[in-house]
Amino acid sequence: MISFSFKEIVSVSLILFAIIDILGSIPIIIQLRQREGVIQSEKATLVAGVLMIVFLFVGDGILKLFGIDFASFAIAGAIIIFLMGMEMVLGIHLFHSNPEVKTGSIVPLAFPLIVGAGTMTTLLSLRSAYALPNVLVGILLNLIFVYLVLKSSNWLERKLGQNGTEVLRKVFGVILLAIAIKLFKTNVTF
Template sequence: MEYLIFFFKAFISIVAIMNPFSGIPLVISLSQEYSDTEMKEIVRRSAQYAFLILLFFLFTGDLVFRLMGITLPAFKVGGGILLFLIALNLVQGEFLKERAKKHEIEAALSRENIALIPLAMPLLSGPGTITTVLVLRASIGSFYELMALICSILCAAFVAFLVLSSSTFLYNFMGKVGISLASRITGILLLAVSVQFITEGLKFLLFR
């Protein structure tokens, strides 16, 4: 039961920081340059890339901590503050635009693999998502929790694929207001997660 709880905690945290709804404007803009089939394939590959990127940081997190001499409580506080700031922007709606800017579209189209950059990174697996995975990785205490975390990353990537591959439908169905609301709700969830990370880190640093 505890592993299931950890899975849902990790899944909600990762989906909240990924916030695939924020990528809908960019995907809609890019879809004008590609067919529906091509765009769905691009989105599928971007979700796969995001999963692999996060998996890489999941298994190299301990090495990073050791090389830089970072303790788990300190990282929880620092990572929590970063996530808190990102969550505030989400709640305020600063990460959601009706359309992607012209220079963003041109920059994306100029790249050979837009599934990797900018869709997989930094959209889905940016600094905030990587930080979340590292904090969760440092918190696990058993092999089963590690498996639960891997499954949560996989499920989060799948949710991102479903959302981004349905960008046009979601935009037409939910409208700008609905998408903005969904983005703000994920921001509220992320606020709660970030405060928990900060509290856990400070509790250990101040009262150990």
């Protein structure tokens, strides 16, 4: 019998909301939209949802199948996040896109920005601590919020203006660099 717990759903939702930090990603979303011309909100949300649900059920097994420990996976995500932070702070383009192929909604938006190493680790932890139906509802609630933020990126950019967007981009670029370094430090062992 499926049993839903409002308390567990709220806990799972808040934990995932803090880890995904879609509000903190607004400058990156705006930058991707400017570079690619469009953010495919539905596609990014759907891919993020599929990644989260698949990883919830088989994530640990997938990493073991490829012989990858979670620390190595987290370090790979940290490097991508670091490079994105460098782009934002320095105003350079390290991730070049083919104008005909719009992949920014998948990489780096759906993965590793929305569903990165932190989200994946958290999902494995949530699976062991909470009932599965409550974790799934928490994922769904976060995906709805992510979709709303992605869908409103044009409006957010207009409200912030060019100067506001540029300031946010630099500030969040430094924050991304710090997050990447923390992820790297946490997962590197000498």
